[in-house]
Amino acid sequence: MTHAEIHARRQARTYLDVLRALPGWAHAYIASTGPELGTRESRHVVTRRRLDRDHVLHGLRDPDAVAVGAWPVEYHPGAGVPSTWQYIADGGTYDIPLPALASADTANLFAAGRLLDGELGAAASLRVMGTSFGTGHAAGVAAARTSTHPATPARTQEVRTELQRQDARLPDLHLASGRSGLSQDQSYQGSTAV
Structure with a gap:
Protein backbone atom coordinates (compact mmCIF):
# COMPACT_ATOMS: atom_id res chain seq x y z
CA MET A 1 0.00 0.00 0.00
CA THR A 2 2.85 2.37 0.80
CA HIS A 3 4.37 1.82 -2.65
CA ALA A 4 1.01 2.58 -4.30
CA GLU A 5 0.61 5.80 -2.29
CA ILE A 6 4.12 6.95 -3.22
CA HIS A 7 3.39 6.19 -6.88
CA ALA A 8 0.06 8.06 -6.75
CA ARG A 9 1.70 11.19 -5.30
CA ARG A 10 4.39 11.07 -8.00
CA GLN A 11 1.62 10.80 -10.58
CA ALA A 12 -0.10 13.85 -9.08
CA ARG A 13 3.11 15.86 -9.43
CA THR A 14 3.43 14.71 -13.07
CA TYR A 15 -0.13 15.87 -13.75
CA LEU A 16 0.68 19.18 -12.08
CA ASP A 17 3.66 19.65 -14.41
CA VAL A 18 1.35 19.10 -17.40
CA LEU A 19 -1.18 21.61 -16.04
CA ARG A 20 1.51 24.22 -15.40
CA ALA A 21 2.40 24.10 -19.10
CA LEU A 22 -1.11 25.31 -19.98
CA PRO A 23 -1.87 29.02 -20.31
CA GLY A 24 -2.98 30.48 -16.99
CA TRP A 25 -1.79 27.51 -14.92
CA ALA A 26 1.85 28.48 -14.37
CA HIS A 27 1.36 29.04 -10.63
CA ALA A 28 -0.87 26.02 -9.97
CA TYR A 29 0.08 23.90 -6.97
CA ILE A 30 -1.15 20.87 -5.07
CA ALA A 31 -2.72 22.02 -1.81
CA SER A 32 -2.95 18.48 -0.45
CA THR A 33 -3.48 14.87 -1.40
CA GLY A 34 -5.65 12.30 0.28
CA PRO A 35 -4.15 10.67 3.37
CA GLU A 36 -4.56 7.22 1.83
CA LEU A 37 -5.63 5.55 -1.39
CA GLY A 38 -9.27 4.72 -1.81
CA THR A 39 -10.67 1.47 -3.12
CA ARG A 40 -11.71 1.84 -6.74
CA GLU A 41 -13.54 -1.46 -7.10
CA SER A 42 -15.26 -3.60 -4.50
CA ARG A 43 -18.72 -5.13 -4.08
CA HIS A 44 -21.85 -4.05 -5.92
CA VAL A 45 -25.51 -4.17 -4.98
CA VAL A 46 -27.27 -6.49 -7.42
CA THR A 47 -29.90 -4.24 -8.98
CA ARG A 48 -32.95 -4.74 -11.15
CA ARG A 49 -31.01 -3.57 -14.19
CA ARG A 50 -27.28 -4.06 -14.61
CA LEU A 51 -25.62 -1.49 -16.84
CA ASP A 52 -22.95 -2.56 -19.30
CA ARG A 53 -20.15 -0.98 -21.31
CA ASP A 54 -22.32 -0.66 -24.43
CA HIS A 55 -24.95 1.33 -22.52
CA VAL A 56 -22.26 3.80 -21.46
CA LEU A 57 -20.23 4.01 -24.67
CA HIS A 58 -23.26 4.33 -26.95
CA GLY A 59 -24.72 7.09 -24.76
CA LEU A 60 -28.03 5.28 -24.45
CA ARG A 61 -31.16 7.20 -23.49
CA PRO A 77 -5.62 -2.64 -15.35
CA GLY A 78 -2.72 -2.57 -12.88
CA ALA A 79 0.83 -1.52 -12.17
CA GLY A 80 2.95 -1.14 -15.29
CA VAL A 81 -0.01 -1.50 -17.65
CA PRO A 82 -1.22 1.69 -19.33
CA SER A 83 -4.66 2.97 -18.37
CA THR A 84 -7.28 3.24 -21.10
CA TRP A 85 -10.06 5.75 -21.66
CA GLN A 86 -13.00 5.05 -23.92
CA TYR A 87 -15.22 8.04 -24.61
CA ILE A 88 -19.01 8.18 -24.81
CA ALA A 89 -20.51 8.61 -28.29
CA ASP A 90 -22.43 11.63 -29.55
CA GLY A 91 -23.34 14.04 -26.74
CA GLY A 92 -20.98 12.39 -24.30
CA THR A 93 -23.64 11.38 -21.76
CA TYR A 94 -25.75 8.34 -20.96
CA ASP A 95 -28.92 7.92 -18.92
CA ILE A 96 -28.96 6.04 -15.63
CA PRO A 97 -32.39 4.47 -15.05
CA LEU A 98 -34.12 3.97 -11.70
CA PRO A 99 -33.94 0.15 -12.07
CA ALA A 100 -30.12 0.47 -12.03
CA LEU A 101 -30.39 1.94 -8.50
CA ALA A 102 -33.03 -0.45 -7.10
CA SER A 103 -31.95 -3.66 -5.37
CA ALA A 104 -33.11 -6.80 -7.11
CA ASP A 105 -34.03 -8.59 -3.89
CA THR A 106 -34.42 -6.00 -1.12
CA ALA A 107 -37.49 -3.86 -1.66
CA ASN A 108 -36.30 -0.91 0.44
CA LEU A 109 -32.70 -0.66 -0.78
CA PHE A 110 -31.32 1.73 -3.42
CA ALA A 111 -27.65 2.00 -4.39
CA ALA A 112 -25.47 4.78 -5.78
CA GLY A 113 -21.91 5.47 -6.94
CA ARG A 114 -19.44 2.62 -7.02
CA LEU A 115 -21.97 0.30 -5.38
CA LEU A 116 -24.13 0.27 -8.53
CA ASP A 117 -24.46 -2.97 -10.47
CA GLY A 118 -22.40 -2.49 -13.59
CA GLU A 119 -20.13 -4.82 -15.46
CA LEU A 120 -16.48 -3.78 -15.45
CA GLY A 121 -16.76 -1.27 -18.31
CA ALA A 122 -19.87 0.42 -16.97
CA ALA A 123 -18.52 0.47 -13.41
CA ALA A 124 -15.41 2.26 -14.72
CA SER A 125 -17.68 5.20 -15.54
CA LEU A 126 -20.40 4.91 -12.87
CA ARG A 127 -18.05 5.05 -9.88
CA VAL A 128 -16.70 8.59 -10.32
CA MET A 129 -17.67 11.46 -8.00
CA GLY A 130 -19.82 13.53 -10.38
CA THR A 131 -21.92 10.54 -11.37
CA SER A 132 -22.09 9.46 -7.74
CA PHE A 133 -23.62 12.83 -6.84
CA GLY A 134 -26.40 12.27 -9.36
CA THR A 135 -27.06 8.63 -8.48
CA GLY A 136 -26.86 9.40 -4.76
CA HIS A 137 -29.40 12.19 -5.12
CA ALA A 138 -31.76 9.95 -7.09
CA ALA A 139 -31.33 7.00 -4.69
CA GLY A 140 -32.03 9.27 -1.73
CA VAL A 141 -35.18 10.68 -3.33
CA ALA A 142 -36.40 7.17 -4.25
CA ALA A 143 -35.71 5.88 -0.73
CA ALA A 144 -37.40 8.88 0.91
CA ARG A 145 -40.43 8.53 -1.34
CA THR A 146 -40.71 4.83 -0.55
CA SER A 147 -40.30 5.30 3.20
CA THR A 148 -43.29 7.64 3.30
CA HIS A 149 -45.44 5.37 1.09
CA PRO A 150 -44.21 1.82 1.83
CA ALA A 151 -47.30 0.13 0.39
CA THR A 152 -46.97 1.98 -2.93
CA PRO A 153 -43.76 1.48 -4.91
CA ALA A 154 -41.85 4.55 -6.11
CA ARG A 155 -42.33 5.20 -9.80
CA THR A 156 -39.79 6.78 -12.10
CA GLN A 157 -41.94 9.83 -12.82
CA GLU A 158 -42.45 10.53 -9.10
CA VAL A 159 -38.71 10.38 -8.50
CA ARG A 160 -37.99 12.56 -11.56
CA THR A 161 -40.58 15.13 -10.46
CA GLU A 162 -39.02 15.45 -7.01
CA LEU A 163 -35.49 15.58 -8.44
CA GLN A 164 -36.55 18.39 -10.78
CA ARG A 165 -38.24 20.21 -7.88
CA GLN A 166 -34.82 20.06 -6.18
CA ASP A 167 -33.13 21.47 -9.33
CA ALA A 168 -31.48 18.23 -10.46
CA ARG A 169 -30.37 18.21 -14.09
CA LEU A 170 -32.08 15.36 -15.91
CA PRO A 171 -32.28 14.39 -19.57
CA ASP A 172 -35.40 15.29 -21.51
CA LEU A 173 -37.65 12.25 -21.74
CA HIS A 174 -38.55 13.06 -25.34
CA LEU A 175 -34.91 12.28 -26.20
CA ALA A 176 -35.12 8.82 -24.62
CA SER A 177 -34.61 6.00 -27.09
CA GLY A 178 -36.66 3.48 -25.15
CA ARG A 179 -33.90 0.87 -25.58
CA SER A 180 -34.28 -0.24 -21.96
CA GLY A 181 -35.74 -3.52 -20.78
CA LEU A 182 -38.37 -1.98 -18.50
CA SER A 183 -41.16 0.49 -19.13
CA GLN A 184 -41.44 3.96 -17.65
CA ASP A 185 -44.27 2.63 -15.47
CA GLN A 186 -41.99 0.09 -13.75
CA SER A 187 -42.14 0.71 -10.02
CA TYR A 188 -40.00 -0.11 -6.99
CA GLN A 189 -40.75 -0.58 -3.33
CA GLY A 190 -37.96 0.56 -1.05
CA SER A 191 -36.69 3.03 1.49
CA THR A 192 -32.94 2.78 1.93
CA ALA A 193 -30.19 4.44 -0.09
CA VAL A 194 -26.57 3.27 0.21
Missing part, protein backbone atom coordinates in the same frame (compact mmCIF):
# COMPACT_ATOMS: atom_id res chain seq x y z
CA ASP A 62 -33.76 5.64 -21.21
CA PRO A 63 -37.31 6.65 -20.27
CA ASP A 64 -36.59 5.54 -16.68
CA ALA A 65 -33.63 7.97 -16.35
CA VAL A 66 -33.14 9.54 -12.92
CA ALA A 67 -29.47 10.50 -13.33
CA VAL A 68 -26.93 11.16 -16.07
CA GLY A 69 -23.39 9.83 -16.50
CA ALA A 70 -20.76 11.71 -18.48
CA TRP A 71 -17.43 10.19 -17.48
CA PRO A 72 -15.65 7.97 -20.01
CA VAL A 73 -14.88 4.32 -19.31
CA GLU A 74 -11.66 4.78 -17.35
CA TYR A 75 -9.87 1.47 -16.90
CA HIS A 76 -6.71 0.97 -14.83
Whole structure:
Protein backbone atom coordinates (compact mmCIF):
# COMPACT_ATOMS: atom_id res chain seq x y z
CA MET A 1 0.00 0.00 0.00
CA THR A 2 2.85 2.37 0.80
CA HIS A 3 4.37 1.82 -2.65
CA ALA A 4 1.01 2.58 -4.30
CA GLU A 5 0.61 5.80 -2.29
CA ILE A 6 4.12 6.95 -3.22
CA HIS A 7 3.39 6.19 -6.88
CA ALA A 8 0.06 8.06 -6.75
CA ARG A 9 1.70 11.19 -5.30
CA ARG A 10 4.39 11.07 -8.00
CA GLN A 11 1.62 10.80 -10.58
CA ALA A 12 -0.10 13.85 -9.08
CA ARG A 13 3.11 15.86 -9.43
CA THR A 14 3.43 14.71 -13.07
CA TYR A 15 -0.13 15.87 -13.75
CA LEU A 16 0.68 19.18 -12.08
CA ASP A 17 3.66 19.65 -14.41
CA VAL A 18 1.35 19.10 -17.40
CA LEU A 19 -1.18 21.61 -16.04
CA ARG A 20 1.51 24.22 -15.40
CA ALA A 21 2.40 24.10 -19.10
CA LEU A 22 -1.11 25.31 -19.98
CA PRO A 23 -1.87 29.02 -20.31
CA GLY A 24 -2.98 30.48 -16.99
CA TRP A 25 -1.79 27.51 -14.92
CA ALA A 26 1.85 28.48 -14.37
CA HIS A 27 1.36 29.04 -10.63
CA ALA A 28 -0.87 26.02 -9.97
CA TYR A 29 0.08 23.90 -6.97
CA ILE A 30 -1.15 20.87 -5.07
CA ALA A 31 -2.72 22.02 -1.81
CA SER A 32 -2.95 18.48 -0.45
CA THR A 33 -3.48 14.87 -1.40
CA GLY A 34 -5.65 12.30 0.28
CA PRO A 35 -4.15 10.67 3.37
CA GLU A 36 -4.56 7.22 1.83
CA LEU A 37 -5.63 5.55 -1.39
CA GLY A 38 -9.27 4.72 -1.81
CA THR A 39 -10.67 1.47 -3.12
CA ARG A 40 -11.71 1.84 -6.74
CA GLU A 41 -13.54 -1.46 -7.10
CA SER A 42 -15.26 -3.60 -4.50
CA ARG A 43 -18.72 -5.13 -4.08
CA HIS A 44 -21.85 -4.05 -5.92
CA VAL A 45 -25.51 -4.17 -4.98
CA VAL A 46 -27.27 -6.49 -7.42
CA THR A 47 -29.90 -4.24 -8.98
CA ARG A 48 -32.95 -4.74 -11.15
CA ARG A 49 -31.01 -3.57 -14.19
CA ARG A 50 -27.28 -4.06 -14.61
CA LEU A 51 -25.62 -1.49 -16.84
CA ASP A 52 -22.95 -2.56 -19.30
CA ARG A 53 -20.15 -0.98 -21.31
CA ASP A 54 -22.32 -0.66 -24.43
CA HIS A 55 -24.95 1.33 -22.52
CA VAL A 56 -22.26 3.80 -21.46
CA LEU A 57 -20.23 4.01 -24.67
CA HIS A 58 -23.26 4.33 -26.95
CA GLY A 59 -24.72 7.09 -24.76
CA LEU A 60 -28.03 5.28 -24.45
CA ARG A 61 -31.16 7.20 -23.49
CA ASP A 62 -33.76 5.64 -21.21
CA PRO A 63 -37.31 6.65 -20.27
CA ASP A 64 -36.59 5.54 -16.68
CA ALA A 65 -33.63 7.97 -16.35
CA VAL A 66 -33.14 9.54 -12.92
CA ALA A 67 -29.47 10.50 -13.33
CA VAL A 68 -26.93 11.16 -16.07
CA GLY A 69 -23.39 9.83 -16.50
CA ALA A 70 -20.76 11.71 -18.48
CA TRP A 71 -17.43 10.19 -17.48
CA PRO A 72 -15.65 7.97 -20.01
CA VAL A 73 -14.88 4.32 -19.31
CA GLU A 74 -11.66 4.78 -17.35
CA TYR A 75 -9.87 1.47 -16.90
CA HIS A 76 -6.71 0.97 -14.83
CA PRO A 77 -5.62 -2.64 -15.35
CA GLY A 78 -2.72 -2.57 -12.88
CA ALA A 79 0.83 -1.52 -12.17
CA GLY A 80 2.95 -1.14 -15.29
CA VAL A 81 -0.01 -1.50 -17.65
CA PRO A 82 -1.22 1.69 -19.33
CA SER A 83 -4.66 2.97 -18.37
CA THR A 84 -7.28 3.24 -21.10
CA TRP A 85 -10.06 5.75 -21.66
CA GLN A 86 -13.00 5.05 -23.92
CA TYR A 87 -15.22 8.04 -24.61
CA ILE A 88 -19.01 8.18 -24.81
CA ALA A 89 -20.51 8.61 -28.29
CA ASP A 90 -22.43 11.63 -29.55
CA GLY A 91 -23.34 14.04 -26.74
CA GLY A 92 -20.98 12.39 -24.30
CA THR A 93 -23.64 11.38 -21.76
CA TYR A 94 -25.75 8.34 -20.96
CA ASP A 95 -28.92 7.92 -18.92
CA ILE A 96 -28.96 6.04 -15.63
CA PRO A 97 -32.39 4.47 -15.05
CA LEU A 98 -34.12 3.97 -11.70
CA PRO A 99 -33.94 0.15 -12.07
CA ALA A 100 -30.12 0.47 -12.03
CA LEU A 101 -30.39 1.94 -8.50
CA ALA A 102 -33.03 -0.45 -7.10
CA SER A 103 -31.95 -3.66 -5.37
CA ALA A 104 -33.11 -6.80 -7.11
CA ASP A 105 -34.03 -8.59 -3.89
CA THR A 106 -34.42 -6.00 -1.12
CA ALA A 107 -37.49 -3.86 -1.66
CA ASN A 108 -36.30 -0.91 0.44
CA LEU A 109 -32.70 -0.66 -0.78
CA PHE A 110 -31.32 1.73 -3.42
CA ALA A 111 -27.65 2.00 -4.39
CA ALA A 112 -25.47 4.78 -5.78
CA GLY A 113 -21.91 5.47 -6.94
CA ARG A 114 -19.44 2.62 -7.02
CA LEU A 115 -21.97 0.30 -5.38
CA LEU A 116 -24.13 0.27 -8.53
CA ASP A 117 -24.46 -2.97 -10.47
CA GLY A 118 -22.40 -2.49 -13.59
CA GLU A 119 -20.13 -4.82 -15.46
CA LEU A 120 -16.48 -3.78 -15.45
CA GLY A 121 -16.76 -1.27 -18.31
CA ALA A 122 -19.87 0.42 -16.97
CA ALA A 123 -18.52 0.47 -13.41
CA ALA A 124 -15.41 2.26 -14.72
CA SER A 125 -17.68 5.20 -15.54
CA LEU A 126 -20.40 4.91 -12.87
CA ARG A 127 -18.05 5.05 -9.88
CA VAL A 128 -16.70 8.59 -10.32
CA MET A 129 -17.67 11.46 -8.00
CA GLY A 130 -19.82 13.53 -10.38
CA THR A 131 -21.92 10.54 -11.37
CA SER A 132 -22.09 9.46 -7.74
CA PHE A 133 -23.62 12.83 -6.84
CA GLY A 134 -26.40 12.27 -9.36
CA THR A 135 -27.06 8.63 -8.48
CA GLY A 136 -26.86 9.40 -4.76
CA HIS A 137 -29.40 12.19 -5.12
CA ALA A 138 -31.76 9.95 -7.09
CA ALA A 139 -31.33 7.00 -4.69
CA GLY A 140 -32.03 9.27 -1.73
CA VAL A 141 -35.18 10.68 -3.33
CA ALA A 142 -36.40 7.17 -4.25
CA ALA A 143 -35.71 5.88 -0.73
CA ALA A 144 -37.40 8.88 0.91
CA ARG A 145 -40.43 8.53 -1.34
CA THR A 146 -40.71 4.83 -0.55
CA SER A 147 -40.30 5.30 3.20
CA THR A 148 -43.29 7.64 3.30
CA HIS A 149 -45.44 5.37 1.09
CA PRO A 150 -44.21 1.82 1.83
CA ALA A 151 -47.30 0.13 0.39
CA THR A 152 -46.97 1.98 -2.93
CA PRO A 153 -43.76 1.48 -4.91
CA ALA A 154 -41.85 4.55 -6.11
CA ARG A 155 -42.33 5.20 -9.80
CA THR A 156 -39.79 6.78 -12.10
CA GLN A 157 -41.94 9.83 -12.82
CA GLU A 158 -42.45 10.53 -9.10
CA VAL A 159 -38.71 10.38 -8.50
CA ARG A 160 -37.99 12.56 -11.56
CA THR A 161 -40.58 15.13 -10.46
CA GLU A 162 -39.02 15.45 -7.01
CA LEU A 163 -35.49 15.58 -8.44
CA GLN A 164 -36.55 18.39 -10.78
CA ARG A 165 -38.24 20.21 -7.88
CA GLN A 166 -34.82 20.06 -6.18
CA ASP A 167 -33.13 21.47 -9.33
CA ALA A 168 -31.48 18.23 -10.46
CA ARG A 169 -30.37 18.21 -14.09
CA LEU A 170 -32.08 15.36 -15.91
CA PRO A 171 -32.28 14.39 -19.57
CA ASP A 172 -35.40 15.29 -21.51
CA LEU A 173 -37.65 12.25 -21.74
CA HIS A 174 -38.55 13.06 -25.34
CA LEU A 175 -34.91 12.28 -26.20
CA ALA A 176 -35.12 8.82 -24.62
CA SER A 177 -34.61 6.00 -27.09
CA GLY A 178 -36.66 3.48 -25.15
CA ARG A 179 -33.90 0.87 -25.58
CA SER A 180 -34.28 -0.24 -21.96
CA GLY A 181 -35.74 -3.52 -20.78
CA LEU A 182 -38.37 -1.98 -18.50
CA SER A 183 -41.16 0.49 -19.13
CA GLN A 184 -41.44 3.96 -17.65
CA ASP A 185 -44.27 2.63 -15.47
CA GLN A 186 -41.99 0.09 -13.75
CA SER A 187 -42.14 0.71 -10.02
CA TYR A 188 -40.00 -0.11 -6.99
CA GLN A 189 -40.75 -0.58 -3.33
CA GLY A 190 -37.96 0.56 -1.05
CA SER A 191 -36.69 3.03 1.49
CA THR A 192 -32.94 2.78 1.93
CA ALA A 193 -30.19 4.44 -0.09
CA VAL A 194 -26.57 3.27 0.21
